[in-house]
Amino acid sequence: MNLNELILQLREFARERDWERYHTPKNLAMAMSVEMAELVEHFQWLTADESQAVKDAPDKLQAISEEMADILLYLVRMADVLGVDLDQATQRKLVLNALKYPPITKV
Amino acid sequence: MNLNELILQLREFARERDWERYHTPKNLAMAMSVEMAELVEHFQWLTADESQAVKDAPDKLQAISEEMADILLYLVRMADVLGVDLDQATQRKLVLNALKYPPITKV
Amino acid sequence: MNLNELILQLREFARERDWERYHTPKNLAMAMSVEMAELVEHFQWLTADESQAVKDAPDKLQAISEEMADILLYLVRMADVLGVDLDQATQRKLVLNALKYPPITKV
Amino acid sequence: MNLNELILQLREFARERDWERYHTPKNLAMAMSVEMAELVEHFQWLTADESQAVKDAPDKLQAISEEMADILLYLVRMADVLGVDLDQATQRKLVLNALKYPPITKV
Numbered sequence: 322m323n324l325n326e327l328i329l330q331l332r333e334f335a336r337e338r339d340w341e342r343y344h345t346p347k348n349l350a351m352a353m354s355v356e357m358a359e360l361v362e363h364f365q366w367l368t369a370d371e372s373q374a375v376k377d378a379p380d381k382l383q384a385i386s387e388e389m390a391d392i393l394l395y396l397v398r399m400a401d402v403l404g405v406d407l408d409q410a411t412q413r414k415l416v417l418n419a420l421k422y423p424p425i426t427k428v
Numbered sequence: 429m430n431l432n433e434l435i436l437q438l439r440e441f442a443r444e445r446d447w448e449r450y451h452t453p454k455n456l457a458m459a460m461s462v463e464m465a466e467l468v469e470h471f472q473w474l475t476a477d478e479s480q481a482v483k484d485a486p487d488k489l490q491a492i493s494e495e496m497a498d499i500l501l502y503l504v505r506m507a508d509v510l511g512v513d514l515d516q517a518t519q520r521k522l523v524l525n526a527l528k529y530p531p532i533t534k535v
Numbered sequence: 536m537n538l539n540e541l542i543l544q545l546r547e548f549a550r551e552r553d554w555e556r557y558h559t560p561k562n563l564a565m566a567m568s569v570e571m572a573e574l575v576e577h578f579q580w581l582t583a584d585e586s587q588a589v590k591d592a593p594d595k596l597q598a599i600s601e602e603m604a605d606i607l608l609y610l611v612r613m614a615d616v617l618g619v620d621l622d623q624a625t626q627r628k629l630v631l632n633a634l635k636y637p638p639i640t641k642v
Numbered sequence: 643m644n645l646n647e648l649i650l651q652l653r654e655f656a657r658e659r660d661w662e663r664y665h666t667p668k669n670l671a672m673a674m675s676v677e678m679a680e681l682v683e684h685f686q687w688l689t690a691d692e693s694q695a696v697k698d699a700p701d702k703l704q705a706i707s708e709e710m711a712d713i714l715l716y717l718v719r720m721a722d723v724l725g726v727d728l729d730q731a732t733q734r735k736l737v738l739n740a741l742k743y744p745p746i747t748k749v
Contacts, residue, residue, distance in 0.1 A: 322429045322515045330522060337531035343580050346492075347471040347479035351579040351668075353499075354675060357464045358572030364454040365565040366557050368690065372454035376510050385453075386512045389503060390521035392460075393514065396499060403483050405493045407500065408429045414497035415437060424444035450687050454565075458686040461568060465679030472672040473664050476582065536643045536729045544736060551745035560706075561685040561693035567713075571678045578668040586668035590724050599667075600726045603717060604735035606674075607728065610710060610717075617697050619707045621714065622643045628711035629651060638658035 324408055328401045331394060346403055353395035360388035431515055435508045438501060453510055460502035467495040538622055542615045545608060560617055567609035574602035645729055649722045652715060667724055674716035681709040 335341050363385050364372050375381050400407040442448050470492050471479050482488050507514040549555050577599050578586050589595050614621040656662050684706050685693050696702050721728040 322431045322518070324429050327518070334522075334525070338529055339532055345476045345479050346482055347474055347476055347672075348580055350468045350471045351575055351672060354461075354464050354468050355572045355576045355579060357461050358569045358575075361457045361461050361565055361572075362569045364457045365569060366562055367454055369452045369454055372452050373509075375453055382510060382512065385510065386507075386514075386517035387521055387524070389507065389512060389514060390517040392499065392503060393518050394521060394525075396496060396503075400496065402480075403489060403492065405489065405496060407493075407496060410493035410497040411429070411434070411500055414494055414501060415441075417494070418441070418501075422445055425446055455687055458561075458565060458682055462679045462683045462686060465676045465682075468672055468679075469676045472676060473669055536645050536732070538643045541732070548736075548739070552743055553746055559690045559693050560696055561688055561690055564682045564685045568675075568678050568682050571675050575671045575675050578671045581668055583666045583668055586666050587723075589667055596724060596726065599724065600721075600728075600731035601735055601738070603721065603726060603728060604731040606713065606717060607732055608735060608739075610713060614707075614710065616694075617703060617706065619703065619710060621707075621710060624707035624711040625643070625648070625714050628708055628715060629655075631708070632655070632715075636659055639660055 324397065324400075327394075327397050331398045332401055335398070344398065344402055346399060349395055349399040349402065353392060353399065356388060356391040356395060360385065360392065363388070431504065431507075434501075434504050438505045439508055442505070451505065451509055453506060456502055456506040456509065460499060460506065463495060463498040463502060467492065467499065470495070538611060538614075541608075541611050545612045546615055549612070558612065558616055560613060563609055563613040563616065567606060567613065570602060570605040570609060574599065574606065577602070645718065645721075648715075648718050652719045653722055656719070665719065665723055667720060670716055670720040670723065674713060674720065677709060677712040677716060681706065681713065684709070 335344055363375070363381070367375075375385065397407065399405070442451055470482070470488070474482075482492065504514065506512070549558055577589070577595070581589075589599065611621065613619070656665055684696070684702070688696075696706065718728065720726070
């Protein structure tokens with residue numbers, strides 16, 4: 322995934338639609354949380370097993386992958402607006418998580 | 429950003445902690461929505477201007493970028509669990525969005 | 536608002552539709568969070584002033600009040616399923632909040 | 643539950659802390675969604691059965707009932723700020739839901 326290219330595409334997309342004034346970090350966080358709920362909605366009444374079986378239901382999976390893409394697009398747009406290096410932040414968080422949750426030592 | 433490498437790192441991370449049984453799509457969607465709210469929390473009482481000024485507050489921005497990374501990590505983990513190609517889904521969504529929201533024609 | 540009556544109405548509503556098996560606390564929390572996002576969606580692109588002006592837009596307010604009702608209905612249903620006394624919990628929280636956030640003393 | 647009394651208590655609470663300027667509908671929706679996620683967090687890794695067993699875990703249930711109260715308090719506060727009659731909206735939604743989802747006829 323080319324984050325820099327995606328940032329530029331989304332920047333141009335907002336500019337061409339005169340959406341820049343709407344894209345405050347506050348608004349983007351709200352909009353992203355709405356997309357997140359649209360993803361959650363697919364799973365709300367499913368059992369654990371049913372939620373795993375979604376993997377084998379192409380239509381359902383297509384719809385779910387669109388919600389996932391919506392979240393990613395807002396995340397990348399917010400990173401651009403705030404000047405956050407998402408790649409670096411992710412690598413840093415992986416290190417922090419590894420320190421916070423040590424692996425289980427099996428005997 | 430190397431999505432494939434990230435997928436493998438998160439897969440190994442879950443395996444080493446015996447977390448695979450928790451990582452149903454349903455649970456991952458819930459956990460991701462909780463991380464999302466932690467991002468929203470940073471902006472809830474800010475004005476639009478204050479939310480943009482976060483860009484120039486390094487400590488605040490650091491905390492926010494960690495929440496953004498948490499969302500991305502769950503998104504990538506869910507993509508792996510469901511077998512979703514996040515890169516392809518994103519490119520597809522960009523095309524759909526361009527069709528849904530035509531650019532403004534300025535006179 | 537008669538909470539007990541509402542609890543009984545929702546209990547009967549779920550029973551008549553054979554929804555009881557879906558109404559685990561986990562699922563109700565997810566469903567409530569989805570309704571919450573539908574409320575948030577109304578405000579995501581509004582300025583602070585525009586969000587206040589909603590008060591004077593009857594159609595908009597009608598739609599918003601329906602989302603608010605949805606949240607309340609799930610909250611009451613969850614209280615029933617978990618055996619939580621929502622009225623008592625609310626009174627208790629008011630006291631806790633008053634201790635946590637002392638009022639401003641004006642000179 | 644006395645909604646009118648609760649509205650007055652929360653109105654006074656906000657006034658005494660000079661919080662009225664923060665309590666735009668937009669901000670209250672965001673803050674309520676954050677409280678919602680704190681409720682969801684209690685259930686994110688639980689199985690359906692474990693989420694039901696919470697009923698018999700007093701400490702857990704206490705914490706959960708506090709999150710539920712937080713949601714209700716923001717809901718009532720938002721109703722006041724927007725001039726929404728929450729009781730009437732709820733009764734109206736019950737009727738709409740009954741029309742939308744007819745009960746199952748058992749043979």
